[in-house]
Amino acid sequence: xxxxxxxxxxxxxxxxxxxNVWVQRIVGGIRVRRGVVIAWVIVVITGMTxxxxxxxxxxxxxxxxxxxxxxxxxxxxRTWFADDVCLPSATAxxxxxxxxSEPANIIGADYQRATQIDEDTTLWTFQDAEVRIPGGxxxxxxxxxxxxxxxxxxxxMSGGRTDxxxxxxxxxxxxxxxxxxxxxxxxGSDERLYVYLxxxxxxxxxxxxxxxxxxxxxxxxDTTTWDVEWYGQPANGGADLYxxxxxxxxxxxxxxxxxxxxxxxxxxxxxxxxxxxxxxRVHIARVPRGQLLSPPAYWDGTRWQSSPxxxxxxxxxxxxxxxxxxxxxxxxxxxAITKLDDWWGQRVIVERALHPAGPYQFYDxxxxxxxxxxxxxxxxASWIPTDTPSTLTFGLSxxxxxxxxxxxxxPTFHTINAPGWQPTAASRCQLGQxx
Numbered sequence: 001x002x003x004x005x006x007x008x009x010x011x012x013x014x015x016x017x018x019x020n021v022w023v024q025r026i027v028g029g030i031r032v033r034r035g036v037v038i039a040w041v042i043v044v045i046t047g048m049t050x051x052x053x054x055x056x057x058x059x060x061x062x063x064x065x066x067x068x069x070x071x072x073x074x075x076x077x078r079t080w081f082a083d084d085v086c087l088p089s090a091t092a093x094x095x096x097x098x099x100x101s102e103p104a105n106i107i108g109a110d111y112q113r114a115t116q117i118d119e120d121t122t123l124w125t126f127q128d129a130e131v132r133i134p135g136g137x138x139x140x141x142x143x144x145x146x147x148x149x150x151x152x153x154x155x156x157m158s159g160g161r162t163d164x165x166x167x168x169x170x171x172x173x174x175x176x177x178x179x180x181x182x183x184x185x186x187x188g189s190d191e192r193l194y195v196y197l198x199x200x201x202x203x204x205x206x207x208x209x210x211x212x213x214x215x216x217x218x219x220x221x222d223t224t225t226w227d228v229e230w231y232g233q234p235a236n237g238g239a240d241l242y243x244x245x246x247x248x249x250x251x252x253x254x255x256x257x258x259x260x261x262x263x264x265x266x267x268x269x270x271x272x273x274x275x276x277x278x279x280x281r282v283h284i285a286r287v288p289r290g291q292l293l294s295p296p297a298y299w300d301g302t303r304w305q306s307s308p309x310x311x312x313x314x315x316x317x318x319x320x321x322x323x324x325x326x327x328x329x330x331x332x333x334x335x336a337i338t339k340l341d342d343w344w345g346q347r348v349i350v351e352r353a354l355h356p357a358g359p360y361q362f363y364d365x366x367x368x369x370x371x372x373x374x375x376x377x378x379x380x381a382s383w384i385p386t387d388t389p390s391t392l393t394f395g396l397s398x399x400x401x402x403x404x405x406x407x408x409x410x411p412t413f414h415t416i417n418a419p420g421w422q423p424t425a426a427s428r429c430q431l432g433q434x435x
Contacts, residue, residue, distance in 0.1 A: 075222075075225075075227045075228065075229060076228050076229065076230055076231060077158060077168070077169075077170065077171065077219075077227065077228035077231075078158070078227050078228075079145075079156050079157075079158065079167060079225070079226040079227050079228070080156070080157050080158050080159060080160055081154050081155070081156065081226075082103075082104035082105075082144075082155040082156065082157045082161075082164070083103045083104035083105075083154070083155045084152060084153070084154050084155075085098065085101060085103040085152070085153050085155075086151055086152040086153075087151045087152070087153075088151065089151055090148070090150070090151050090386070092393050092413035092414055092415050093413070094151075095384070095393075095395070095411075095413040096411075096412045096413045098153065099407075099410040099411070100407070100410075102132070103146075103153065103155055104131070104144070104155035104157065104164075105131050105132040105133075105161075105164070106129045106130065106131055106132075106144065106155070107129075107130040107131070107132060107138060107405045107406070107409065108129070108130050108405055108406065108407070108408070108409025108410045109126035109127065109128060109129035109130070109144065109409070109410070109411075110126065110127055110128060110379075110380065110397035110398070110399065110409065110411065111125075111126060111127035111128075111181065111182070111380050111382075111397055112124065112125075112126055112380075112382055112384075112395040112397065112411040113125045113126075113182060113183075113184065113185070113326075113382050114148075114382070114383070114384045114385055114395070115184070115185040115186065115193075115246075115385075116385040117187060117193065117223060120149055120150065121147065121148065121149055121223070122147075122148040122385055123145060123146075123147060123148075123185060123193065123195075124145060124146040124147075124148060124153070125143060125144070125145050125146075125167075125182035125185065125195065126143070126144050126145075126146075126182070127142065127143060127181045127182065128140055128141070128142055128143075128181075129141045129143075129144040130405035130409065131144075131157075131164045133162070133163075133164065134161070134162050138405060139164060139175075140175065140176065140207075141157060141164050141165065141166050142166045142173060142175070142179035142180060142181065143166045143167055143168050143169075143179075143180055143181060143182050143197070144156060144157050144166070144167050145157075145167045145168075145182075145226075147226060156226055158170045166179070166180065168180060168182070168195060168197060168219045168228065168231075169197065169217070169219070169231065172231075176202060176206075176207040177201070177202050178199070178200070178201050178202075179199075179200050180197040180198065180199055180200070180217060181197060181198045181200055181260075182195060182196070182197050183195075183196040183197055183198055183216070183241060183243045183244050183245070183246075184196050184243050184244060184245045184246030184247075184255075184256070185246060186246045186247075186248060186253055186290070186292060187223075187290065188220070188290050188291070188292050189288075189289070189290030189291055190290075191223075192220045192221060192222065192223070192229065193220070193221040193223050194218050194219070194220055194221075194292040194293075195218065195219045195221060196216060196217070196218055196234070196243030196244075196246065196255075197216070197217045197218070197219065198213045198215075198216060198217075198241050198244075198260055199213065199214050199215040199216070199217055200212070200213055200214070201213075201214050203264075204263075204264055208263045209263060209264050210263060210264030210265075211261070211262065211263040211264060212239075212261070213239050213241060213259065213260050213261060214239055215233065215237050215238065215239060216233065216234060216236065216237045216238060216239070216240075216241050216242060216243055217231065217232070217233050217237065218231070218232055218233060218234050218243075218292065218293070219231055220232075232293075234292060234293055235287075235293060235294060235295040235296060236255075236285070236295075236296055236308060238308075239259070240257045240259065240283070240308065241257050241258060241259060241260055242255040242256070242257040242283070242285050242296065242308075243255050243256075243257075244256055244257055244258040244260060244324075245258075245325065245326045245327050247327045247328060247329050247334075247356070248289050248290070248329070249289070249329055249356070250289070251288070251289055252286040252287070252288065252289055252356075253286065253287050253288070253289050253290060253291070253292065254284055254285070254286045254327070254356045255284070255285045255286065255287070255296055256282060256283070256284050256325070256327055257282065257283040257284070257285070257311075258278075258279075258281070258282050258323065258324055258325065259275060259278035259279060259281070260324070261274060261275035261278060261279060262274050262275075262279075262322075262342065262343075268321065268344065273343065274321060274322050274342060276321070279321060279322040279323070279342070280317040280320045280321060280322055280323050281313045281315075281317060281323070282313060282314055282315040282323050282325050283298065283299070283308075283311040283312070283313060283314065284298070284299045284311070284314050284356060284357050285297060285298045285299070285308070285311070286299075286304065286356075296308075298310065298311040299311060299312060299314065299357040300312050312357075314357050314358045314360065315336060315338065315351070315358070315360060316351075316360070320340060320341060321340075321341040321342065321344060322340075322341050322342040323338050323340075324338065324339065324342055324379070324380055325337065325338040326338075326381065326382045326383055327356070327383070328383040328385075328392070329356075330392065330418055330419065330422075331389075331422040331423075332354070332422055332423045333352050333353070333354060333419055333422065333423065334352060334353045334354070334355065334356050334360075335350060335351075335352050335363070335383070335392065335419075336350070336351045336352070336353070336360050337349070337350050337351075337381045337382070337383060337394050338351075338381065339378065339379050339380055339381040339396065342379045342380070343377050343379050344377075346367045346368060346369070346370065346378065347365060347366075347367055348365060348366045348367070348368060348381045348394070348396065348414075349362065349364075349365045350362075350363045350364040350365065350366075350392075350416060351363055352419060354423060363419065364416050364417075366414060366416065368396055368412065368414060370398070371398050371407075371408045371412075372400070372408065375400055375401050375402065376398060376399065376400050376401065376408055377398070377399055377401060378396050378397060378398045378399075378412075379396075379397050379398075379399070380396070380397045381394050381395070381396050382394060382395050384413060389418060390417065390418050391415050391416070391417065391418055392415065392416050392417075392418045393413055393414070393415050394413070394414055394415075394416070395411045395412070395413050395414075396411060396412050396413070396414065397411050398410060398411065398412060
């Protein structure tokens with residue numbers, strides 16, 4: 001694979017029901033915007049008017065996706081290499097300082113995910129990068145990428161310096177109305193990189209007030225040019241979001257699901273946040289290793305079978321508001337990391353199992369500090385690949401409660417000691433964990 005730097009660059013929603021327009025204006029309560037809480041006096045006014053010419057949200061949607069172009073080798077989206085940044089090393093402290101230089105004019109971003117492509121290359125993705133634009137001001141770019149080679153990072157978007165756009169699905173994005181957040185990623189058996197994304201839709205009056213994930217999509221990436229070869233959907237392209245985390249062993253690629261419904265659902269401390277019917281549940285499916293578009297089999301608590309409706313939860317739910325859990329296979333063990341309750345609290349818990357479907361048992365925990373005393377939170381812990389077998393690195397997203405994009409809106413990175421005992425394949429089979 002050529003170096004990224006030496007490869008040639010190719011360059012106020014209103015809810016509707018038939019003819020009725022339901023107008024809702026919140027003048028009180030507490031509103032959440034990506035982990036941002038704004039307190040109001042609790043007063044809600046609703047009314048109803050009649051629409052002369054009824055329209056639906058679908059009328060404003062971008063064109064359909066390339067769902068039937070999976071076999072095409074044509075490039076459907078070209079990547080803009082937005083910036084290069086090299087660090088002294090790729091240790092956790094240096095990774096924490098990565099955004100301090102505002103690479104690619106990125107003020108901050110969250111939901112850091114890192115997928116190892118080969119021994120030298122790692123793909124990173126981020127949600128909702130806040131990017132400075134010429135002439136002042138900034139723009140939310142719903143997804144960006146970065147290719148890490150050694151200690152150097154090349155940031156990936158589309159558009160250009162004066163018009164930064166999302167790296168993936170830019171032509172299908174209606175900013176802050178319909179957008180795509182990156183999920184897990186994995187190399188396919190065809191040597192393409194498959195990045196899963198959640199299609200998100202804003203049904204509220206402003207961005208991140210009532211967000212609904214409506215489907216799971218895939219971008220197939222050429223890892224020589226980092227251009228997109230096609231867009232489409234996996235076999236299970238539903239809103240359960242199989243692909244929220246992705247990890248493989250020798251024979252299988254596992255797709256972990258979490259509903260990712262955070263904005264505008266059930267109240268917690270007067271905040272309408274997470275959907276309590278699903279935010280704590282993590283399910284798992286699998287496909288043959290690298291065959292990311294094959295129909296998955298789902299773990300029902302006893303065996304792998306074909307019905308997603310019978311999928312069993314694999315992470316403890318008791319007493320937990322949300323489990324945005326991420327997984328990594330460390331030798332022959334499975335390590336799960338969860339920032340418990342998402343925006344709330346400070347506890348990050350690490351669990352481990354001999355089987356990807358569990359049972360998972362407590363291994364370690366951390367209580368990372370927030371970046372400012374009363375005005376900040378943190379959320380979404382994720383595994384970061386390293387070449388140090390004795391240490392596991394994880395990233396953690398941060399934000400201010402008032403939502404102002406600043407140095408706070410940047411991930412930090414931390415380490416824990418890796419498990420000392422690495423079970424052999426034979427010992428796993430003796431314990432009934434072969435499959």
